[in-house]
Amino acid sequence: MVARHNRNPFTRNANTVKLARSRRRGRRTVEDAQNQGVRHSTYLTRLLRSSGDRRWADGSRGSGSGARDPALGIGARVPGLGIRGLDWKLELDTDVSSHFDVAIVGAGPAGSWAAYRLAEAGARVALLDASHPREKPCGGGVTGRAFQLVASAVEALDLPVVSVRTASFAAAGRAAGVSFSSEERAAVTLGVVGRQVFDGALLAAAARIGAVHRAMRVTAIERTASMWTVSAVSERVTCDWLIGADGATSLVRRRVASPFPRSELSVATGYFVRDVSSNEIAIDFDGVPTGYVWSFPRADHLAVGACGQADTVSAPSLLAHTRAWIGRHVKDGGNLQRYSWPIPSLTESALRAECPAGDRWMLLGDAAGLVDPITREGIYFALLSAEHAAASLRGHSPDVEYVQRLRDTIYDELIRAAQLKARFFRPELLALLVRALNRSAHVREIMADLVAGRQTYAGLRRRLLGTLEWGLMFELLRL
Numbered sequence: 001m002v003a004r005h006n007r008n009p010f011t012r013n014a015n016t017v018k019l020a021r022s023r024r025r026g027r028r029t030v031e032d033a034q035n036q037g038v039r040h041s042t043y044l045t046r047l048l049r050s051s052g053d054r055r056w057a058d059g060s061r062g063s064g065s066g067a068r069d070p071a072l073g074i075g076a077r078v079p080g081l082g083i084r085g086l087d088w089k090l091e092l093d094t095d096v097s098s099h100f101d102v103a104i105v106g107a108g109p110a111g112s113w114a115a116y117r118l119a120e121a122g123a124r125v126a127l128l129d130a131s132h133p134r135e136k137p138c139g140g141g142v143t144g145r146a147f148q149l150v151a152s153a154v155e156a157l158d159l160p161v162v163s164v165r166t167a168s169f170a171a172a173g174r175a176a177g178v179s180f181s182s183e184e185r186a187a188v189t190l191g192v193v194g195r196q197v198f199d200g201a202l203l204a205a206a207a208r209i210g211a212v213h214r215a216m217r218v219t220a221i222e223r224t225a226s227m228w229t230v231s232a233v234s235e236r237v238t239c240d241w242l243i244g245a246d247g248a249t250s251l252v253r254r255r256v257a258s259p260f261p262r263s264e265l266s267v268a269t270g271y272f273v274r275d276v277s278s279n280e281i282a283i284d285f286d287g288v289p290t291g292y293v294w295s296f297p298r299a300d301h302l303a304v305g306a307c308g309q310a311d312t313v314s315a316p317s318l319l320a321h322t323r324a325w326i327g328r329h330v331k332d333g334g335n336l337q338r339y340s341w342p343i344p345s346l347t348e349s350a351l352r353a354e355c356p357a358g359d360r361w362m363l364l365g366d367a368a369g370l371v372d373p374i375t376r377e378g379i380y381f382a383l384l385s386a387e388h389a390a391a392s393l394r395g396h397s398p399d400v401e402y403v404q405r406l407r408d409t410i411y412d413e414l415i416r417a418a419q420l421k422a423r424f425f426r427p428e429l430l431a432l433l434v435r436a437l438n439r440s441a442h443v444r445e446i447m448a449d450l451v452a453g454r455q456t457y458a459g460l461r462r463r464l465l466g467t468l469e470w471g472l473m474f475e476l477l478r479l
């Protein structure tokens with residue numbers, strides 16, 4: 001039986017503050033070693049410090065060999081530890097930085113942003129991900145609200161972001177265009193950026209502010225009464241709190257809950273089309289049940305792909321459809337690089353049943369199913385969940401608070417999207433939508449706001465009612 005130990009990493013007693021200081025000393029030592037090109041795990045640590053009251057965060061007294069010192073690596077056998085009131089020099093063959101307040105598996109937007117916020121608040125954070133630098137399979141559409149969340153660390157305009165000027169929507173053989181005003185474009189209402197660049201910038205910001213990035217592909221997770229042990233093939237860390245930000249196929253999720261069934265996933269697959277760009281996004285609903293084809297322009301290529309619910313479409317059929325779409329719409333679109341990855345696209349009942357936190361663990365972003373099941377926007381929700389995780393970890397019951405915050409700000413919105421989804425992808429409604437877009441400036445405004453993440457599903461019906469597009473409203477009200 002695992003003891004409940006849900007204290008947050010920020011509200012500990014004075015002894016813990018001493019520990020935090022000594023940890024910081026330890027980290028500086030390791031950083032020095034890193035600067036000299038020495039690996040953490042092989043570094044022979046030399047600590048020179050003054051021993052005062054040797055009581056640890058768990059209240060135990062450190063005396064004699066085997067003292068539990070989180071600053072030195074939990075469970076390290078340390079001869080001579082606990083000699084009170086003496087200045088002592090310690091040389092040990094262990095990793096000073098192997099215990100953390102929080103270990104985060106996965107350095108995508110969710111993991112890196114949580115690491116940034118936690119390190120900024122003074123927590124000792126490990127960010128575990130061996131994949132960087134890498135391009136994640138993604139459209140790379142980042143909404144203005146997502147850029148705003150990270151503006152204190154990453155300036156959108158400093159990145160090679162394509163600021164989208166127009167969006168075209170096609171259904172039933174017709175197309176309609178929506179444009180973003182130049183005022184909106186100045187603030188990047190909707191940008192497209194490669195994930196190597198965007199995720200790399202977030203990871204760099206987290207490392208700059210003090211999070212410790214380890215290039216670990218986590219293969220095993222164990223827990224004891226008071227801590228987690230997170231292991232890769234040749235390395236491991238321990239931590240008080242474990243955060244799973246390891247995406248749609250999350251190992252942490254599989255360890256603390258259960259993986260997403262196929263019915264709760266979308267297949268998303270397509271091609272990066274090299275040496276072609278644009279400043280228009282294209283969305284085409286024709287021929288893809290419960291999904292669409294997209295073309296998102298990056299600085300030096302297009303990300304073109306198609307998504308659909310995994311239990312209704314297959315990856316090969318989507319890929320063939322995408323290829324045919326490129327053939328029809330992209331001039332000189334010959335240099336293709338394939339990508340494919342699942343997207344959580346939860347149904348209403350699954351969203352209601354989700355529990356993204358428990359005893360000293362939290363799931364963020366895709367690992368918690370936080371993707372709009374219609375648009376498949378996930379980056380904003382990943383970042384927002386990171387904000388909530390970091391804020392909740394400062395409270396008295398972090399897991400309870402985190403679940404509540406997600407319910408209030410994300411799950412309720414995703415539930416509305418899931419309710420709308422069944423109707424939204426009906427060919428009749430999509431045809432009406434394109435017709436209404438061509439006819440009504442109001443509908444175009446609403447669509448622009450929806451795509452840019454400024455229009456919530458909560459207020460969508462009321463706003464559409466105001467457009468007097470009765471056909472569209474009739475279809476929507478049949479929900």
Ligand SMILES: Cc1cc2nc3c(=O)[nH]c(=O)nc-3n(C[C@H](O)[C@H](O)[C@H](O)COP(=O)(O)OP(=O)(O)OC[C@H]3O[C@@H](n4cnc5c(N)ncnc54)[C@H](O)[C@@H]3O)c2cc1C
Nearest residue numbers: 106108109110138139140141218246247268365366378379
């Ligand atoms: C084809 C496609 C197109 C998409 N287009 C868009 C879009 O245009 N806009 C948008 O907002 N959303 C889009 N999404 C969704 C978006 O990509 C995700 O919602 C978002 O990346 C979630 O961020 P995350 O940090 O939760 O997870 P991820 O970005 O998936 O990051 C998870 C990280 O965890 C690491 N990891 C996994 N397992 C381990 C392990 N065992 N040990 C260590 N590290 C591990 C991975 O290497 C990765 O770096 C798209 C998704 C797909 C598949």
